[in-house]
Amino acid sequence: MSKYDDETTYAIGELAREFDITPRSIRFYEEQGLMSPSRTGQNRVYLNKDRVRLKLILRGKRLGFSLAEVKTLFDMYDTNPNSAIQLEAMLEMTEQKRAVLRQQLEDIQMLMTELDDVEARCREELAELKRGNIA
Amino acid sequence: MSKYDDETTYAIGELAREFDITPRSIRFYEEQGLMSPSRTGQNRVYLNKDRVRLKLILRGKRLGFSLAEVKTLFDMYDTNPNSAIQLEAMLEMTEQKRAVLRQQLEDIQMLMTELDDVEARCREELAELKRGNIA
DNA sequence: GTACAGGTTTACGTTAACGTTAATTACATT
DNA sequence: AATGTAATTAACGTTAACGTAAACCTGTAC
Known part of the structure; x- marks a missing residue:
């Protein structure tokens, strides 16, 4: 070992x-x-x-993370492993990414409901077409 | 109104x-x-x-989404919004997007927990540093 | 001894989504 | 008349993360 x-x-x-x-x-x-x-x-x-x-x-x-961001993390770790500064930098970066992800989640949920709407309207109009309604 | x-x-x-x-x-x-x-x-x-x-x-x-993808969605909606063919194509398209979104949701959730892990480890090590442990 | 399956460097090409001048126009104030 | 603000087109520049030759070496298999 x-x-x-x-x-x-x-x-x-x-x-x-x-x-x-x-x-x-x-x-x-x-x-x-x-x-x-x-x-x-x-x-x-x-x-x-x-x-x-x-x-x-x-x-x-x-x-x-971009490769440049990964590199900064590596460099920090290499020159000063486990230092408080390095760890705090890491925390800051993860927090940023987390914010981006939260925004994406929100957006996805909004788009999902929008898709529901579009789909519902599509189905309605299709039904009308089948009924022979050219409205 | x-x-x-x-x-x-x-x-x-x-x-x-x-x-x-x-x-x-x-x-x-x-x-x-x-x-x-x-x-x-x-x-x-x-x-x-x-x-x-x-x-x-x-x-x-x-x-x-890329601008090109947004454009295809727009084009679909713009051209003949009331023909049965277009409506069905639209339904298919939204279904596909929905699948993609579901996948993205999954991915984001996985990333979130990964970030949680990274962050937790960071905080632990920070705590040890503060306790004076150089391990 | 030659063909092949890997490795190497150098260097130009690619894609998306704009940024960044430049040169010009037009309307509004001062 | 001069200045300021916002608009226009045209066209070359930029960034990230590789892709894609081209031309080369090199050890092993047949």
Whole structure:
């Protein structure tokens, strides 16, 4: 259970398949300073910590964070892990996202009822047409 | 209470201010075929129906619809609103959108709980920091 | 020894939804 | 007449997150 027990390595294609993305994306994340895998010759070699990073990137994306936002979080964590400042920045960012999501929920509910209306009117008019009413 | 009782007109700048967008955006929506205000000379003049359209466009955007998607919805509603074929197509379309919305609702709820998790962990670690635990 | 399945870099292309000048017009005040 | 405010068209610029060649290396399989 030590830190040393997972020395599995991954090629870029393996990670790409595992997370269902393209190698291009992974290289792009590196280009943006989000990862820095080691090399064997000119080939990229990914360790478990890199895999974890990638997982975090993708989760950030799912949460609606841009790559730039993910990077700021990473940078904060790298230079000052578990500092109060970093944690509070994280809280602030999640709070923002939460606000966006709340707005979206509201909008969706409004649109749903609007769809109900439209649908109801459609059905009514269809019924009239079937009855031969050309109104 | 007839259809004729709202003949208020709006200039592009008024609408822009009201909805907190730029005139450029409004012109862009028109360029994309989403609105077609009348003119006085070369100036655009917006009636209440145009204002409603704009409101719908913005709501669609907040919901994550592209302008192209909003346009297809508009086109469907605009062309032959009373033919049986169009009505049935419309019903099918709304049903599809409804399914998409249900999916979005699910996604958002999942994201919310994920954010809850992240936030909870942050708060825990912050609490430990305050207690002086450097773990 | 050659074909293939992976990897590499470089660099231009793509899409959406505007932003940003520029150059012009028109009406209202001062 | 000059200034200010709001409008117009036309057209090139921008951002994010990759996609898509092109041209190359390289280890293994047959």
